[in-house]
Amino acid sequence: MTSTPSDLHSAWARWFISALADSGLRDVIISPGSRSTPLALAAAGSPRVRCLPVVDERAAAFVVLGQARITGRASMLLCTSGTAGAHYLPALIEAAQAFVPVLVVTTDRPWEAYDCASPQTIDQTDLFGRVVRHRAELGLPDASPEALAAVGRIAAQALALTRAPTPGPVHVNARFRKPLEPVAVAAPEPWSAGLSRLVALGAPRTFTQECIPSADGVAALTDRLAHARRPLFVCGPTLTWGGAASEALFALAAAVGAPVVAESSSGYRHVESSGGAVVVPGLDLAARSERWRAAHPPDVVVAWSLPPTSPALTAWITQPEVERWVVAPQGWSDPTGDARALLWGEPEAVAHAVLRSLGARPVAADPAWSAALAKADAAAWSAVREETFGEALDELTVAQALVDALPAGSCLVAGNSMPVRDLELASPWRALRVLHQRGGSGIDGLVAGAVGARTKHPPAEPVAVLLGDVSAAHDLGGLAAAQELDGALVVLLVQNEGGRIFAELPLGRAAPPGSAGAGVFARFFLTPQGIRWGEASAAFGHRYARVDTPAALSEALDEAVETSGVTVIEAVVPPEDAGARRQRVRARVERELTA
Secondary structure: OOOOOOOHHHHHHHHHHHHHHHOOOOEEEEOOOOOOHHHHHHHHOOOOOEEEEOOOHHHHHHHHHHHHHHHOOOOEEEEOOHHHHHHHHHHHHHHHHHOOOEEEEEEEOOHHHOOOOOOOOOOOOOOOHHHOOEEEEEEOOOOOHHHHHHHHHHHHHHHHHOOOOOOOEEEEEEEOOOOOOOOOOOOOOOOHHHHHHHHHHOOOOOOOOOOOOOHHHHHHHHHHHHHOOOEEEEEOOOOOOOHHHHHHHHHHHHHHOOOEEEOHHHOOOOOOOOOOOOEOOOHHHHHOOHHHHHHOOOOEEEEEOOOOOOHHHHHHHOOOOOEEEEEEOOOOOOOOOOOOEEEEOOHHHHHHHHHHHHOOOOOOOOHHHHHHHHHHHHHHHHHHHHOOOOOOOOHHHHHHHHHHHOOOOOEEEEOOOHHHHHHHOOOOOOOOEEEEOOOOOOOOOHHHHHHHHHHHOOOOOOEEEEEEHHHHHOOHHHHHHOOOOOOEEEEEEEEOOOOHHHHHOHHHHOOOOOOOOHHHHHHHHHOOOOOOHHHHHHHOOOEEEEEOOHHHHHHHHHHHOOOOEEEEEEEEOOOOHHHHHHHHHHHHHHHHHHO
16 A cells, blocks of 8 residues: 655654744754755745855764854854764763753654665664753654644744753654655645644744842842942853943943953953053962062952962962852852852943943942052063064964954964963953853854854954864865855964963873973873875865064965955964963963062
8 A cells, every 4th residue: 555645744844944034043064864854845945044054063063163253152053863863972961061042953864774784774862961951853844733833833832941040952853764865745735724824824933031230139239339448340251342341331430430340251351441440460470479469469259250360379269268249141150160140131220230230339449459450460460571573483473473363353262281271371452352252161162153253243343263273184075064154254373382281281291301201291292293284284275374583474464364264374483482481471460560
């Protein structure tokens, strides 16, 4: 007996994509496969979503992560059945821990293919475990009115749950039987009219709740800041950038006399104006001095968003006599476990609320406190300038040259390990949007993440990624994903022959060059890759430059930021230089602060 041909699977897939578009979906990253055919064709045929093909699922997931960091909303990942979806996991962990919205749609085989050695079939129902905020089964296409209505509900629900109550990844598993391709039918099918009505009505609208700061918490924080003699604001990584958010925080800082230590990835450092607040981004160097920390303890610290990257800042603001408050939109941002209070809310909303509560109330902040921190900040930048822009290239100069070359409004992706630390020692002379994978703090997917940012950042404004040679080797798939780009994408690769952050650790200091353990340390920890980056770049059709002087780097950067498409710049620095140079910078600051 032959079954009547039906195109239900295609209509089912189109309805799902349409409902997602109704709910705000605008971008779909598609990795090729057979089982995903109905949804891939539906997405590609929709005028309301933009589709980008990325072959490598691992890279695709980081592309979506980069898009979401720019837009603040979820893009959709789509892949075939089997192990394809498993490659998404590293990026989803980062999304979960950094509170970045992502929608993952894995396509699957029907239930009868499970547990019987059917090819390309694994159990996908709980593929990502506790990493995702929510998971749903879309089920096999079903013509019943209840099932058709559920498609729109599941789409709207999944996308809403990427945003609230806790932003992060959401997983939908969608099953399809063959045929997977569209089927030509002679006349409308029995379910067609009902489905047309559902599509015309659209998916249910969702209005997610807003996080309103607690009135009691605002009042308590206002009181503590009003009485603080040595208040301090410390801004860690966040998705918030520029505009009203920074204006509100700086206005509060100026009102209560709190100097602001803003990390590069905080959104409060590379800005056009500090609104009268005292901004002291160089205090990471001062805080490395135990003597200076002991002589300059803050009494009330407000830590905004994620914890600071710098261990020195963390040591400074977690001294026993410091009363530390944490303000964050979500999560428990207190890894040291000794915060006095946590106040949930968007930084902008909290800052405005405390300002209103403060009103014309007098504050107790000591002006000498801000002056002392500003002096230490100036000493830090003076020491950095003394150690940069010499005849040969070095890692600190690479970071500063990149900041100098990027026009205001550009996007800078900071790699983990040494690049983000080097960027902390680059003076914030440009209003930039800095992105950083602070959630899981991994080195993977940095190029792909920059590709995602490039697809959503205004084309006239460059996007750049600063990363090490090991991180770059870890994401060759990101170079492959860097296609169909509009605008400049600069991949600035620091070539120092391996993961030099390990040389900063006790293990590295115990195995200096020429020692008995140096060979083992280099092979298993530094892991220099020996990749010919010119050839690797050419393989993907990208421009390439190799530089080893500040002048050559500046020239290459000036050209790259003006040229649409990808430019890979390999900045060659002496492998053993960075640690010694940082030590000299710290020694200069120490001498200046104790003079």
